Amino acid sequence: MLRTGAATFLTLCLCLSAHAQTATDSIPQPPPLKAGWWLIPGTDIRMTMGGYIKLDLIHDLSPIGSPNFFDVSKIPTDGSTGSSTRLQAQETRLRWDFRRDSKYGEVRGYMEGDFYGGAGNPFRLRHAYVDIGGRWLVGQTWSTFMDENIIPPTLDYEKPAAYAFARHAMIRYTQPLGDKTFIALALEQPSASIQTPEPGKVNNPLPDFAMRARRTGKWGHVQLSGFLGGAEFQPDSGSTSNVLTYGVNLSGQVNFGKKDKFIYQGIYGPGLARYRFGNYAAPDSTGKIQAITGMGFTAGVLHHWSDAWSSFVMYNYGTVEPTDLQNPGDSKTTSYVAANLQWHFTSFAWAGVEYLHGTNENVVGQDGSADRIMLSVQMNIN
Numbered sequence: 001m002l003r004t005g006a007a008t009f010l011t012l013c014l015c016l017s018a019h020a021q022t023a024t025d026s027i028p029q030p031p032p033l034k035a036g037w038w039l040i041p042g043t044d045i046r047m048t049m050g051g052y053i054k055l056d057l058i059h060d061l062s063p064i065g066s067p068n069f070f071d072v073s074k075i076p077t078d079g080s081t082g083s084s085t086r087l088q089a090q091e092t093r094l095r096w097d098f099r100r101d102s103k104y105g106e107v108r109g110y111m112e113g114d115f116y117g118g119a120g121n122p123f124r125l126r127h128a129y130v131d132i133g134g135r136w137l138v139g140q141t142w143s144t145f146m147d148e149n150i151i152p153p154t155l156d157y158e159k160p161a162a163y164a165f166a167r168h169a170m171i172r173y174t175q176p177l178g179d180k181t182f183i184a185l186a187l188e189q190p191s192a193s194i195q196t197p198e199p200g201k202v203n204n205p206l207p208d209f210a211m212r213a214r215r216t217g218k219w220g221h222v223q224l225s226g227f228l229g230g231a232e233f234q235p236d237s238g239s240t241s242n243v244l245t246y247g248v249n250l251s252g253q254v255n256f257g258k259k260d261k262f263i264y265q266g267i268y269g270p271g272l273a274r275y276r277f278g279n280y281a282a283p284d285s286t287g288k289i290q291a292i293t294g295m296g297f298t299a300g301v302l303h304h305w306s307d308a309w310s311s312f313v314m315y316n317y318g319t320v321e322p323t324d325l326q327n328p329g330d331s332k333t334t335s336y337v338a339a340n341l342q343w344h345f346t347s348f349a350w351a352g353v354e355y356l357h358g359t360n361e362n363v364v365g366q367d368g369s370a371d372r373i374m375l376s377v378q379m380n381i382n
Contacts, residue, residue: 036382045100050382051093051112056155058086061371064358068116069158070372072358073278073331077366090115091157093126105133110141116157126167137172144172144186144210145227145275147251150263152300152338153312155354155376160336162296162318164249164267166275168208183213190229191274194243195327197283200235208274220261222252229274231281233289243281243289245271258304265298272296273320282326294320313339322363333361349379
């Protein structure tokens with residue numbers, strides 16, 4: 001009798017266990033977490049954080065008006081001489097990445113910042129956006145006009161002057177066209193950086209429209225992008241003048257060897273500085289606002305000598321067509337040269353040395369040059 005009761009109890013336990021297993025199997029299970037990610041307790045939100053800590057030792061062999069990064073537009077054209085040295089860690093960067101699943105696909109929230117916020121090194125927001133299913137993006141991140149996958153891996157934070165390099169608030173939609181091609185369309189926050197002929201107000205009636213089309217493969221990628229925007233100047237007295245800006249950007253990357261690559265970019269258009277820095281429009285001979293037409297090209301090569309050693313060399317050149325009444329001290333032609341050697345002494349840290357050379361010629365033909373040597377050490381976090 002006891003044996004029969006025990007057998008019955010065992011059978012009941014096995015049935016309940018099988019039922020529980022079946023019920024568990026019917027509930028969709030979250031994907032396994034990757035290394036460095038964790039699940040926020042009580043939620044289905046996956047989270048990671050990271051960034052890097054970076055120290056720069058900067059020695060300028062000649063004067064430049066930007067001590068923390070190599071901005072060639074700040075090279076003096078008055079013949080100034082002198083040298084200086086600086087230690088700084090403002091490029092140190094922090095990021096947070098949140099993911100969760102929805103019926104529209106994976107929803108991603110991303111935030112990132114550094115410490116270039118001004119005096120006292122306050123935290124500065126770089127990126128803050130939500131991506132829904134890889135299709136819709138809302139928030140602040142790299143402009144659709146630029147190619148963030150070819151950002152030159154220089155030790156210098158600034159990067160070249162005649163180069164599409166901007167972060168904007170935006171609404172962007174991306175449409176895949178097969179496995180290797182996509183197009184993206186965006187409305188982006190416009191710039192109001194205009195040299196005005198008299199007191200007044202600069203308005204942006206509409207957001208910028210930006211687009212890109214990209215083709216990728218094992219060989220690398222090629223991208224064609226453009227933007228269209230406008231602004232108006234409303235003087236304190238008199239009629240309003242309008243300016244139209246647009247630009248095109250052809251860029252890409254060519255892979256060769258095991259890990260080496262060649263990057264390139266060519267940009268052209270009236271108002272290109274809208275996607276870099278400085279004034280993108282200035283008065284003409286009649287006092288009306290006119291877009292400043294510019295062009296630039298960039299080429300660079302990354303080569304890995306071994307698993308522990310790599311080098312990057314690049315050249316950038318740019319020029320603009322000044323308006324008749326543009327500020328005489330504005331840059332007309334600039335060049336930027338960088339060459340570095342990095343020692344990756346662990347999988348998560350490296351040390352490097354870099355030489356930088358730049359030239360700056362202003363609207364009235366005065367010019368100057370600057371040379372910088374940098375030593376950097378960086379530790380990546382996650």
